[in-house]
Amino acid sequence: MAELPTPSFDYPIPGQGMTAEVGSRPWQNPPQYTTVEQALEFYIPRLVADDVYEALLDSMELGIPLTTMADSMQSAAVMQGLHTIDVGILAMPVIIEMLAFIGDDAGIEYTLGTEAPIDEDKISESKIALAMKRMREKLPEALEESKEEKVVKVEEPQPSGLMARRV
Amino acid sequence: MNVNPAAKAYTNLGIMDEPETSKKSSMSMGLLSRNSKPKTEKKSSEPLDRVRDYVSSIRKARKQITNG
Numbered sequence: 001m002a003e004l005p006t007p008s009f010d011y012p013i014p015g016q017g018m019t020a021e022v023g024s025r026p027w028q029n030p031p032q033y034t035t036v037e038q039a040l041e042f043y044i045p046r047l048v049a050d051d052v053y054e055a056l057l058d059s060m061e062l063g064i065p066l067t068t069m070a071d072s073m074q075s076a077a078v079m080q081g082l083h084t085i086d087v088g089i090l091a092m093p094v095i096i097e098m099l100a101f102i103g104d105d106a107g108i109e110y111t112l113g114t115e116a117p118i119d120e121d122k123i124s125e126s127k128i129a130l131a132m133k134r135m136r137e138k139l140p141e142a143l144e145e146s147k148e149e150k151v152v153k154v155e156e157p158q159p160s161g162l163m164a165r166r167v
Numbered sequence: 168m169n170v171n172p173a174a175k176a177y178t179n180l181g182i183m184d185e186p187e188t189s190k191k192s193s194m195s196m197g198l199l200s201r202n203s204k205p206k207t208e209k210k211s212s213e214p215l216d217r218v219r220d221y222v223s224s225i226r227k228a229r230k231q232i233t234n235g
Contacts, residue, residue: 036214040221067173074173090218092173093180097225104232114174 026081033083039091042082043073047098060103065113070095180215182223 022028033039046052059069073095074088083091096112103110158164 036218065171065174067171067177071171071173089172089176090214093177093218094221094225096173096177097222097229101225101229101232104229112177113171114178 027078029081031081031083031087033087036087036090036094039077039083039087040094042077043091043095044098047095047102053102056099056102057106057108060099060108060110063111065111066096066099066103067092067113069099180219180222182219182226 033042047056056069060066070092074083074092077083078085078088100110100112
């Protein structure tokens with residue numbers, strides 16, 4: 001009788017290659033900055049440092065939203081184990097405001113990134129009204145004709161009984 | 168759909184654009200009036216409140232730049 005192959009458990013767990021010993025990653029260790037103030041003391045001097053300042057202005061001119069820039073900064077710092085995600089989330093509004101300050105100071109038009117996204121598939125009522133107006137201006141006769149076609153003469157039913165009057 | 172947490176964190180701070188003007192106390196200043204000092208509002212030391220203060224102070228400075 002043939003034996004069924006026994007399952008082998010001597011394989012790596014899926015995703016094991018992407019893991020490491022607990023505590024070996026920076027974010028698994030106690031953070032360097034534990035308060036918002038400490039985190040901001042880390043960020044703000046860096047934002048105004050010469051090399052970073054120029055790069056920030058270039059990014060703003062390219063149209064990268066300030067929210068995206070702030071999020072990238074704090075995510076990188078979390079990965080480096082500088083602070084926790086909580087502290088990063090709390091520090092982000094201050095970073096965004098500081099970036100906006102830098103942009104205003106340099107006279108650069110920037111995108112904040114908090115604006116409501118525009119749904120391109122949805123056509124606004126005003127655009128529809130404008131298109132209708134243009135169409136009316138271009139085709140007044142065609143519209144008149146179509147209106148005439150719509151008007152259907154309603155004929156009264158004539159009596160057809162034996163006692164009905166003959167017309 | 169906006170999935171950027173920074174936008175949410177920034178917009179949900181709840182900062183009022185114009186600071187509320189403090190109401191003048193209508194207490195009489197006569198000799199027989201009560202000698203009680205108006206209560207000072209306790210400032211919360213929650214991290215979110217501190218962040219709100221920082222953002223509003225930077226915003227104030229930013230508006231001074233934009234307004235000239």
